[in-house]
Amino acid sequence: MGSETPSSLSCMKCGAPISLRAPGLTLVIACPSCGALNDVTNPNIAFLIKANQKTPIKPLIPLGRRGKMEEILYEVIGFMRRSDASGIYTWDEYLLFNPYYGFRWLMEYKGHWIFYKMIKDNIEITPYSAIRKKVAYKRFLVGKAKVQYVLGEFYWRVQLGDTTKVYDYIAPPEILSCEEDGSEKIWSHGIYVEPKEIQAAFQTTFPLPKPIGVGACQPGLGGKSSDSFWLVFILFFILLTFVQISSSTMCRDEEVWSSNNLLLTADTDKVKTSPSFHLNQKIADVKISSHASLQNNWIYLNLDLINEDDGKIYPMGREISFYDGYDDGYWSEGSTHDEVFISSVPEGNYHLVISPEFPADLSNEIVDIKIERDAPNWTNYVIFSLLLLVGPLGLQAYKMWFESKRWQESDLPG
């Protein structure tokens, strides 16, 4: 047995010397040689608590390693693997010690890390939340925690198989956890820590496991990023609108030619040609609008804008079709109107060649065709505005997905 003082002792099982990292505070220590749990406070009684498991576990941060968390240096003095009641889901807890500041815990589950500090404040409990210092934490999980494996030393008489009830409440990146052991309730406040911070603080030799899913209190992108996305959208939208309005007002929008009730006759596909017209401005767009009061019918217009000066042809194929009816309510498909823009058409003399195609039952139909020079084009503006919305809406969708992944780990229904 040897002489035992509370800063070092001999293992009750194998006799190996054991020295304590937290003498005066540690009650139980697992022998580094044989794993047997020794009760430090009863050296005269051969108090050997249940021996440790056969398969050794290698913690991600070894015992004795020191690291700084929130500006304070801690030493890893204990390691515990716990599971839920079923024993299927396990997580690891590292007991950190600093003689001036006391104990802290680092919990690791599926690659996510939480730094915990035990607290003494009063916490208000409601059925679905816990309130501390005016912050409400949402109820996330109520379950059991069972000790599966221990290494190192602990400030209470831990035994394998010890089971406590655990309540978790979240306010990402913070978490409040309550551990209930009979009538004793211990509250801890935790904060999410990125694996790279743990790696840097404790100089872990091997890369830490990559986080799986979303951690209980893992911070999402937060309200601020959402605000900035909307701000960027609004700024660009205002800019886009300003550019659109100014360019639209600067458009001269001259009507160059109008068909004046072009009649589609039974002489199939008779080609009609507009008179020559002059397009002013060195370079600008051309807008061709077509209209036909169709009812459940279609017209296909082959339009060729021909530059008489250099022979260049701008071919277009436009369809005007409109169908409607009653089928448990009114429905309609298509439009009686069509518009097409050709951009960057140079100045010069032009005419339009119209070759209509239409079904046999449609004749004596009137088609109105109008050509405008330098007309304001709003289509691109609408497209760009919608594209801009992809940013903030995409972020919204991501946040919803992120939160749904977080709550998958919760035990609350739905």
Place this chain on the structure above:
Amino acid sequence: MLKLPCPSCGAEVIFQSSASIFSVCNFCKSMLVRRDKNLEDLGKMADLLPDISPLQISTEGKYQKVNFGIVGRQILGWENGRWNEWYIFFDDGRWGWLAEAQGFYMISFRETLPVNFSNHQEFPVGRNFQFKDMAFAVEDRHEAWILSAEGELPSLSPPDKKFESIDFKGPQSEFACLQFFDEGPELYLGEYLEFDDLHFNNLRKLEGW
């Protein structure tokens, strides 16, 4: 400041606070009590147990803007471990206790017992009480005993003699402690504090820290 010779070994025993009635002789570890102008020897105090506390007698600190110094210590034991109660003497003449347990620090002062606090059967865990316009709830009750002591002390329960200790929790960081000794119950009222809040200096040198 009062200096008296130890009746067992003759060494000088100092009392900085007039509230200190007991002292443990630094040299021979005799437990001494003041009787008029002399000290009476009550026997030997058990050795101090090694620990890694950063505090020691002569450590100074500050609480509520008043400086204090540690002049004595009790090591208390209970079923689930032990903790330190440091006896502190303030510049303004007050004295109090600085409890150090598992990295938690608490300062408390002796309070006059309200009339209804005489029977420890009336304090089951969870019961609420009003002291000084605050609601306190009984959080925990356990038996405790003195394991060892050093320096000067306002009281000294006989070593290893069990006494009942009841802990109360207040609305914020306040706590209260009611202890039942043979001579009668003692009530202490105080609050939890962070290490940094106490502005310590002259801390004990800890090897490796």
